[in-house]
Amino acid sequence: MRFGMFDSGVGGFTVLKKVIELCPNNSFIYLADTARLPYGVKTANEIIKIAEEISSWFSYQNIDAFLVACNTTNAIALDVIKKKLDVPVFDLIGSAASTIHESRVGVLATPSTVKTKAYTNAILEFKPKTFVIEQPCPEFVPMIEMDNINSDDITRVATRYLKPLLNENIHSLILGCSHYPLITPLLTEMLPSNVKLIDPAEALSFKLKLFVDAKESNYSNRKDIVDLKFYVTSNLKNFPNKAKHWLNVFPEVNLISLQNMG
Ligand code: DGL
Numbered sequence: 538m539r540f541g542m543f544d545s546g547v548g549g550f551t552v553l554k555k556v557i558e559l560c561p562n563n564s565f566i567y568l569a570d571t572a573r574l575p576y577g578v579k580t581a582n583e584i585i586k587i588a589e590e591i592s593s594w595f596s597y598q599n600i601d602a603f604l605v606a607c608n609t610t611n612a613i614a615l616d617v618i619k620k621k622l623d624v625p626v627f628d629l630i631g632s633a634a635s636t637i638h639e640s641r642v643g644v645l646a647t648p649s650t651v652k653t654k655a656y657t658n659a660i661l662e663f664k665p666k667t668f669v670i671e672q673p674c675p676e677f678v679p680m681i682e683m684d685n686i687n688s689d690d691i692t693r694v695a696t697r698y699l700k701p702l703l704n705e706n707i708h709s710l711i712l713g714c715s716h717y718p719l720i721t722p723l724l725t726e727m728l729p730s731n732v733k734l735i736d737p738a739e740a741l742s743f744k745l746k747l748f749v750d751a752k753e754s755n756y757s758n759r760k761d762i763v764d765l766k767f768y769v770t771s772n773l774k775n776f777p778n779k780a781k782h783w784l785n786v787f788p789e790v791n792l793i794s795l796q797n798m799g
Pocket residue numbers: 544545546548549574575576577578606607608609610647650678713714715716
């Protein structure tokens with residue numbers, strides 16, 4: 538089967554990895570909207586316009602399902618994406634919220650995601666008595682994109698972001714931006730051992746696997762390998778190195794323009 542997915546940059550790689558683990562031997566079209574990175578400090582109107590353009594582009598890519606690999610767009614414009622695409626849409630926030638069992642939950646996310654309280658609202662829908670605290674982390678995405686993830690700088694920033702959540706005695710911590718699983722080793726080191734880290738891509742992949750398993754029995758065009766196609770909206774030269782670094786593939790990458798796609 539053929540799946541479309543997107544993020545502002547390398548964050549969606551963490552979703553792609555999890556999905557490939559559970560649903561290998563499929564085709565993936567990954568769009569990194571590098572020209573407009575970072576998304577996490579943009580207004581709701583800007584994100585809605587981006588979501589319209591991206592889903593319009595994907596509506597021409599002959600996909601069987603769409604994966605929203607970006608929490609910020611998920612939080613603000615999931616309905617826009619669902620309206621534009623006539624294939625099943627799998628999202629991070631809804632998928633993760635249904636799997637949360639702890640009574641005190643922390644969320645790290647971009648400022649634009651935190652503003653919507655999308656994680657809090659989605660979790661409370663399933664478990665109304667849960668205590669949820671959300672922390673905006675504006676500095677993480679630029680640092681992760683620059684691969685500045687082993688420095689004293691990022692440790693200092695992470696300490697500052699985690700403090701209010703740890704003061705609230707959380708039992709689990711949701712990585713509410715798809716870039717953040719790339720700093721799992723740092724966060725694991727900093728968290729008390731009783732705090733469970735939750736990557737929403739796991740719940741999304743599980744849902745996708747159920748979909749794939751149900752469809753695959755009558756799907757004629759099965760593949761024996763993972764087929765990856767990458768597209769970016771800028772920085773064409775850097776992207777293959779980033780894919781090599783994070784995914785260990787050195788793909789061909791194509792440059793596209795999303796202007797006037799909305
Ligand atoms: N990785 C995306 C997210 O999950 C976007 C981060 C950004 O570009 O600020 O929110």
